[in-house]
Each structure stands twice: as structure tokens, then as C-alpha cells.
Amino acid sequence: MQYSGEQVMAPSGYMYSANLPTPEDIECMISNNVPRLLFIGLKRSGKTSILNTVCHQKSPQGTFHLDGSTRVERFELLSICNITFVDIPGSLDLERLSDEDAELIFGGTVAIVFVIDAMTSDRLKSNSVMKLCSIAKKASAVNPNINCEVLIHKLDSQTIQFKTQIQRMFERHVQDESYETKLDVIFTYHVTSIFNCSIHVALSKILQKLVPQSSTFEALLSNFVERSDSIQAYLVDLSSRLFFAKDSGALDPDVYELVIHYVDLMEDIVKQQDLSFRGEESATSGGGLVELDDGLVMVYSAINPFVGVVNVFRSSMLDRLSIIEYNIKALRATLQETLDYQEQQQEQLRQRFQQRRQLALRSLE
């Protein structure tokens, strides 16, 4: 099954070190009924760094000297909706998987998160595009609904014009390659960097596509923002700082960057003082409030041990804080009801599955 280290000329003409995944690698890439984000891309494109900064809260600078990984690794995000992140080393050859293995890996609720180093040489950029298209072809053959997300990565502090230009260039290359290889898949592009919140924005958008409750949460937050005369509200996962939902208004990256720092700060306070303020009754005592320089106020409110709501409003609204507090309490109660309902539904599904399994086993006896 394995062709370790062998140099192979792919059909499209690019060279790579072929190395099929071992059964342990495949085991690590699959999971039962939990949405999965499969991080794929050439070596040194930035996959492990992304997971280290988002899932393990490492500093971006701490990723400079990461050892190249050779085996698949996974991280389980345990939250209101569990998500599996899978780091697949660039040396593994997924294009030549058997159909059964491809179905195991790419079947179910899955997104391919293909990471491209946008600052590398033209040759590696073009290898990336070819690898992206051949993996998308393999995956879409077994799962036509698979989400193909492309991270145009390592664009740290360049101008918006430059980033747009690079994104268009990759879109054109992928289009040309898709045409040549008769590939019919829709790709979504995200410009990202681990040095700012763009990686959190991209991964939040990707996981929202996989979590069916996101639209319900979004409707609840939009209603809350409208009634409280707020600017923005986020339902944030407390360990990764990714957001499961945001109100329907446009996202302001500067505000979201502050939201991330604020959640970091609140979590540090909890750790240092060993305060268990999550899930308490009052909106501000179950979290905190901070007034920023530019006339904005942020209220953090814990919903349960996994998620909190961060609400941003103008400081002119501070004299109406009681209305905001009241609305936050109502929002917390509704979110909790939605989560309890979701839990019940999953339990019923589990029970039905167990009953069917027992019936099937009995009929075999």
C-alpha cells in the first residue's frame, strides 16, 4: 500500500515525493459524524502553524522553527458543536488513494482546507495549484458536495490591492487547471495570515458551513443587535476564538481582532484568579465590560463553559446598559434552549441508531 519516498511524475507533469497514508494515518483522518476540516497543501505552506496558533494558542513567532511533520495529526475542538481539525503532511499522496480510502477520508461533513504559500516561488505556486485540482478531483468523485476552501496564505501585511491581485492570479490559475483537467468544483478563496485575525475569520466562515445550527445562531444574534442598538455581536468559541456565528451585518476585521484580544484577556483572568464566572446570571458579572478609546464598548457574556457572546456597541449607549443586560440575559436563555434542543435531537438520533443496530443484529442471529 505504501510507496515511501519514491519520486513520481504525476499525470499533470509535476514531481513529488509519493507516500501513501498508512492505515493509522487514515484512521486519524476519519471520524464518526463530527464535521472535519482537512488541512492539505505542499510542505511548508503553513498547515501546522495555523493549527498551532488557532487550536493551541501558540504565538505566530513560535511557529518559525517547526519540524516538518510526516504523520497525520488531529485536534478535536470540543465545543457546542465538536469539530475535528486534521493536519495532513504535504509528503502524503492523497491523489492516488484507493476509492474505498477516498470515500472514508472525503465522505461525510468535510471541508478540504487547501493551504497555498502565496509568497513562495512560481514553480511551487504552480505545483500547489496542480495538487489542489487533483485532490479536488479525487474528493469530488466520492463526495460531490465537498467544500473546497483555498487559503492563499502568508499574506501578512501587504496592501489590499496586492492581496486582491494575488488572489485573482490564483483564481485564474485554478480556473485554467480545472478547464484542462475537466474538473467541475467550486472553490472558495480566503486570503490569510497567522499574524492577524484573517486566519480566524477564514476558519470561522469554513466551520459555519459545516455546522447546520449556525444560521439559527446568526438569526438570534441579528435580532439581539437590532433590539439592543448594538454594532456587532459574536458567538465565540472560548478555546479557539473562532466564531460559530455573527449577526448578519458586515464583519469589521479591526473589531474582531479586538474581540479576540478581549476573550484572551477574560480567559487569562479566569485562569489566574481561578474564577468560575462562566454561565452566571448577570450579563456583566457573567463576563465583563470594557470601554475602548474609539468610542466603542465591549460586553463579554459567558453562555456555557465552551462559548461566550461578545457584543460591541457605542459608548453613547452606556446609559442604556440595563436594556443591553436584559437583552443579553434573554439571548443567553434562548441560546441555551437551542443548544438543549440540539442535544435532545442528537440523543434521539443516537437511540434510534442503537435500536436499528440491535434489530439488525437480532435478525442475523
Ligand SMILES: Nc1nc2c(ncn2[C@@H]2O[C@H](COP(=O)(O)OP(=O)(O)O)[C@@H](O)[C@H]2O)c(=O)[nH]1
Ligand atoms: N510570514 C508567514 N509565515 C508563516 C505563516 N504561516 C506559517 N508560516 C511559516 O511557514 C513555515 C512553515 O510552516 P509549517 O506550519 O511547518 O508548514 P507545513 O509543512 O504546511 O505544516 C514556518 O516557518 C512558519 O512560521 C504566515 O501566515 N506568515
Ligand SMILES: [Mg+2]
Ligand atoms: Mg506540518
